[in-house]
Amino acid sequence: SQQGEEDPQALSIQEGENATMNCSYKTSINNLQWYRQNSGRGLVHLILIRSNEREKHSGRLRVTLDTSKKSSSLLITASRAADTASYFCATDPSGTYKYIFGTGTRLKVLA
Amino acid sequence: GAGVSQSPSNKVTEKGKDVELRCDPISGHTALYWYRQSLGQGLEFLIYFQGNSAPDKSGLPSDRFSAERTGGSVSTLTIQRTQQEDSAVYLCASSLEQSYGYTFGSGTRLTVV
Numbered sequence: 317s318q319q320g321e322e323d324p325q326a327l328s329i330q331e332g333e334n335a336t337m338n339c340s341y342k343t344s345i346n347n348l349q350w351y352r353q354n355s356g357r358g359l360v361h362l363i364l365i366r367s368n369e370r371e372k373h374s375g376r377l378r379v380t381l382d383t384s385k386k387s388s389s390l391l392i393t394a395s396r397a398a399d400t401a402s403y404f405c406a407t408d409p410s411g412t413y414k415y416i417f418g419t420g421t422r423l424k425v426l427a
Numbered sequence: 428g429a430g431v432s433q434s435p436s437n438k439v440t441e442k443g444k445d446v447e448l449r450c451d452p453i454s455g456h457t458a459l460y461w462y463r464q465s466l467g468q469g470l471e472f473l474i475y476f477q478g479n480s481a482p483d484k485s486g487l488p489s490d491r492f493s494a495e496r497t498g499g500s501v502s503t504l505t506i507q508r509t510q511q512e513d514s515a516v517y518l519c520a521s522s523l524e525q526s527y528g529y530t531f532g533s534g535t536r537l538t539v540v
Contacts, residue, residue, distance in 0.1 A: 349528055358431075358518065359470075361528040404469065408526070414460065414483060415529065417470035 320405045320418030328424045335392040337421040339405030340385075346408050348381055349415065350390050353402045362390075362403075397427045429453075431532035433519050439538045440509055448504045448535045452521030459502050460522075460529065461494060463515040470518065476502060509539045 323338045339348070347366050351359040365372045365381045365388070372379045378391040392399055402422050406415040432451040440446050452459050461473040472486040476496045487493070491509075496502040506513055516536050520529035 347526055351529075351531075357516065358531040358533040359520075359529075361530065364528045406470075412483075413458075413477070413526075414472055414475050416472060417462070419469040 320407050320416060322403070322405055322418045322421040324421060325419070326422045326424070328426065329395055331395060331397055331425055331427050333395055335395050335399070335423055335425070337390045337403050337423070339388045339390070339407075339418055341388075341405075341407045341418075342386065344383070344410045346410055348379075348388050349406045350377075350379060350388075351404045351406060351417075353404065353420070359404065392423075395423075395425045397425050399423060400425045431519055431521050431530050433517075433532035433535050435535055436533060437536045437538075439540060442511060442539055443508055445505065445507045446509055446537065448506075448517050448519075448537070450502045450504070450519030450521075450532060452500065452502070452519070453530055454500075456521035456523055456530070457499065458522045458524060458527075459496060460520045461502070461504050462518045462520065464518060464534075465515045473504070473517075506537075509537075511539045513537060514539045 320339050320341045349364045350362045353359045363374050363379050365379050376393045381388045402420040404417050404420045406417045408415050434449045459476040462470040464470050474494050475483045478499045479496050491507045494504045516534040518534045520531045522529050
């Protein structure tokens with residue numbers, strides 16, 4: 317079964333609105349990352365948050381991590397059409413050295 | 428190099444043939460990972476290299492799959508006697524160390540006909 321599950325599976329919003337995606341995972345982790353994928357090819361690393369961090373910002377991105385609930389959220393503010401992509405969370409379960417990816421959220425930003 | 432390079436970008440092969448997929452990671456990145464992604468799905472972990480050794484091969488789907496890495500750099504993923512269910516995009520990623528973010532290549536889209 318998947319270590320990480322994103323929610324919702326698909327999201328459609330208007331340009332300028334905020335987009336929030338959630339990720340839940342099952343076991344304790346060292347780190348959690350968010351990636352973006354355009355057109356089903358290579359993924360782009362967005363942000364990494366460590367298990368002892370609660371919130372991180374990068375430009376229009378805000379990531380939160382709640383280890384007690386085993387969940388994370390990715391907020392994209394003031395969305396643009398170029399943000400249209402699939403977004404994946406990835407976690408590295410404690411004691412391992414590989415990231416397990418969730419199934420992704422497909423975001424569509426309408427101009 | 429500036430990024431992770433994978434070749435070929437697309438490969439169509441007949442069922443039963445062997446294929447080799449190549450990954451050239453960022454220079455100096457000690458960790459290298461192979462994933463595959465079937466249409467509309469998440470990423471499935473295949474194998475991880477630290478230097479030339481592969482401490483975790485647990486994701487390889489069958490003994491038809493093998494991978495090696497030489498000189499702490501280039502890696503090849505070999506699929507023998509390809510089957511239609513092997514059709515997917517095979518993604519390679521490298522990172523400076525295990526706990527760092529990955530840099531992904533653009534992938535090889537494998538189609539077995």
